[in-house]
Amino acid sequence: MLRVLVCVSGGGTNLQAILDAVREETITNTQICAVISNNASAYALKRAEENGIRGICLSPKDYVDRETFNQALIQQVDEIAPDLIVLAGFLVNIPAEMVKKYPNRIINIHPSLIPSFCGTGFYGLKVHEGALARGVKITGATVHFVDEGTDTGPIILQKAVAVEPGDTPKSLQQRVMEEAEWKILPQAIDLIANGKVSVSDGKVVLS
Ligand code: GAR
Numbered sequence: 001m002l003r004v005l006v007c008v009s010g011g012g013t014n015l016q017a018i019l020d021a022v023r024e025e026t027i028t029n030t031q032i033c034a035v036i037s038n039n040a041s042a043y044a045l046k047r048a049e050e051n052g053i054r055g056i057c058l059s060p061k062d063y064v065d066r067e068t069f070n071q072a073l074i075q076q077v078d079e080i081a082p083d084l085i086v087l088a089g090f091l092v093n094i095p096a097e098m099v100k101k102y103p104n105r106i107i108n109i110h111p112s113l114i115p116s117f118c119g120t121g122f123y124g125l126k127v128h129e130g131a132l133a134r135g136v137k138i139t140g141a142t143v144h145f146v147d148e149g150t151d152t153g154p155i156i157l158q159k160a161v162a163v164e165p166g167d168t169p170k171s172l173q174q175r176v177m178e179e180a181e182w183k184i185l186p187q188a189i190d191l192i193a194n195g196k197v198s199v200s201d202g203k204v205v206l207s
Pocket of ligand 1: 008009010011012013014015088089090109110111122123124127177181
């Protein structure tokens with residue numbers, strides 16, 4: 001049984017997609033053991049509570065400096081001791097020390113086709129604003145392993161989504177979530193839980 005910790009900052013619709021997939025058994029061999037949020041009012045914490053899952057709030061605002069917060073985060077994660085950490089809209093930079101401790105055991109969902117519209121400054125609606133400003137006709141979502149860079153780790157799954165005439169950042173965000181994110185994030189967890197994902201030469205191999 002893969003023990004999964006989900007880290008979320010906001011509404012948690014990706015968390016909900018994971019919880020639904022575990023319940024419907026499209027994700028197998030997996031238990032969601034805890035949810036961490038950096039935001040006490042995140043609706044994601046309510047979703048955790050409603051599903052009988054331990055919800056933990058760890059906010060950088062409650063610590064004297066970033067390093068103290070980073071150490072508290074690592075300590076909390078170590079206490080949970082998950083097999084896999086899923087960043088499902090977690091807008092906190094993961095400390096390099098944590099990436100080293102959990103190599104190829106942290107995954108992230110990003111709302112574009114990496115390497116487009118990713119890296120520092122590209123998160124949430126900003127990603128879709130960037131796609132619309134560039135006038136791309138296809139965008140999508142990517143699930144990747146987290147390494148020391150921002151959105152630079154090995155790519156596990158990607159799914160393309162059409163940009164429609166008249167799209168706004170919000171309408172595009174919604175379509176990318178519905179057609180891509182809520183599908184490939186649960187799918188990636190299921191693949192990992194069933195031993196079908198390995199990394200070779202910095203690239204993911206699916207079996
Ligand atoms: C999702 O669109 C996710 O891809 C994005 O934040 C949103 C969270 O929504 N993540 C990033 O931009 C990371 N760079 P949710 O809380 O409803 O799942």
